[in-house]
Amino acid sequence: MSLFMSLALPFWVGYTLLNFLFRKNEFNLITSLALSYGLGLGLLTLWMFMVGIGGIKYNVPIIGIPLLIFSFFFAPFLFKKDRGNHPFVATPSSLKTSERVLYMILGAYIIYCIFYTFWRALNIPIYSWDAIASIAFKAKVFFFEKTIPNLKNFPNVAHPSYPIHIPLIQTWIALNLGTWNEQLIKIIFPIAFLSFIIIHNHFLTFYTNKKWALFGTTLLISSNLLVLHATISYRDLFLLYYNCTTIMLLLLWNSKKDDGFLILASLYAGFATFTKLEGAAYLLIDTTLFLLILLYQKIKPFKENIVKFLKFTVPSFGICSIFYFYLLFNRIRPEKVDFDFTWHSLSRIPIIFIEFAREMFLSKNWNIIWYLLALSLLINFAKIKKKVEIKLLLMTLIMFFGLYFLNCLLTQNYIWILGMQEKVPGISRLILHFFPLATLLIILLNYADESS
């Protein structure tokens, strides 16, 4: 019951704010809940962060009641709008037997993967290295101290400068449970996995149809690494969730012109910066994508563009700055930002390309997703220019690869990213943050409207 309550609050807070942001109902209930999850958790951890640095001791009412009051300001908007027509289930149509069998196989595979992630997350305690060394350990410290102590006083805690969105969510769950339980606090990961599948599916359904969206979802969860990360206590799955949802929301904003999408994307981009350090770099990519969309939307009054710019940048950069100001005031240096370039670094270029190609095409992490993307780009090359969504997605994907290419070239991070010293390179976890863009592209490139 207490586990349910600990999850119900962020869902509720996120749901009310989501309904406030949109003048009309843009999503069905399931997609709304999938979006509310990340939104509510983001607001929850920001509030916990403020409470913690304010020196107030954590307990459930101190954290929960102000959030509930906050949500009641937005609750009236739940009843004020057109509910729209968003059926939960596809209307049965005349399907061939072969198609019916195919859908049943894909549906069964998706259900199996979801069941597997929930079982694994809730039956195997936290054991992976980063989780016990840093993420869950910080959460355990926050839970027992009932606040955020200065992490500089914990010299052996790995990475005091890392953002603390995930540790704070785990602290919240443990506070509700009243005890530290290494299994139950992992519930947040399979739910994030499920939520992302739903959002991914909604996006594809909007641009294609239910059949192609189902293919896209199958393709997405056929990635071994994604399924694994839905069951362990790492931060990468949440960064994927926030990062890719931001991009999808920006594209939906471009298509639907409702600024609710823009503000929601901005909040998600901000929460990504509070999840992992990489989120701050992704915010720059999101901002570039936003500016590109403004360019594609042709000329508008300058004033209107400025308003839209503020709608995107103020929430996202505002959230981002909160944590970085905290680091600044506590004199905690952000890691992984040291510039280190000599002409000799250029000799890394072939290694960078080889390692990325090896990871994408020869590892068991991605099924054949990157092959399919390469093939789809080759076959549908002409479509790239015709469809603005495809063009923007492709540019965004290139920006992500470009970011890591420059990161490997200009900083010492290449040692970690390419696995020059460690057995397990970090490259796979970095690609995880944006690989769903590849599955979206594969579907959009291959989709041919069959309705006409």
Add this chain to the structure above:
Amino acid sequence: MKKSWAKTKKELPSHPRPLLIVTIIVFFLTTGIQTVYQIKRFTTEIKTFSGKTLSEKNSSLFGLPYKFAVFCREHFPGKYRGKLITDLNLMDPEGMTLHTRLYYHLYPINITVKTDGPIDCYVIFEKKSARDAVPKKVKAVYNFDPSNILAIKEELE
């Protein structure tokens, strides 16, 4: 929006059918193979973890650091600062792993505090002749085994 996509249908190149079929077959094959492996792993995990308590699972996953941490927390319950005394090389991957497992499970007995600060106990872990390493002026010594001992300071700071 959907209409604009529909309009361009005729402009879209149709797929070479054999290529599409081959791609679908390869995708189903690779996904099938990896699912078979995943199910095998799943079955092993069900056998390993089902019907066990959280403590039993942690014991089998982490071994000595977990068991010793539980022993320490049972004998000295509460939030305390401890000093780690060990023969482990904490720079070496194996030593680092054991140390991490210990400090995680030992908390709220905190051995990650600054070593020059005040402390309440000594956590002697993986130390040959650990008994000899127990500092003077301790009020209680709890032996887990000859290499692992918890010693509590006479006056708690």
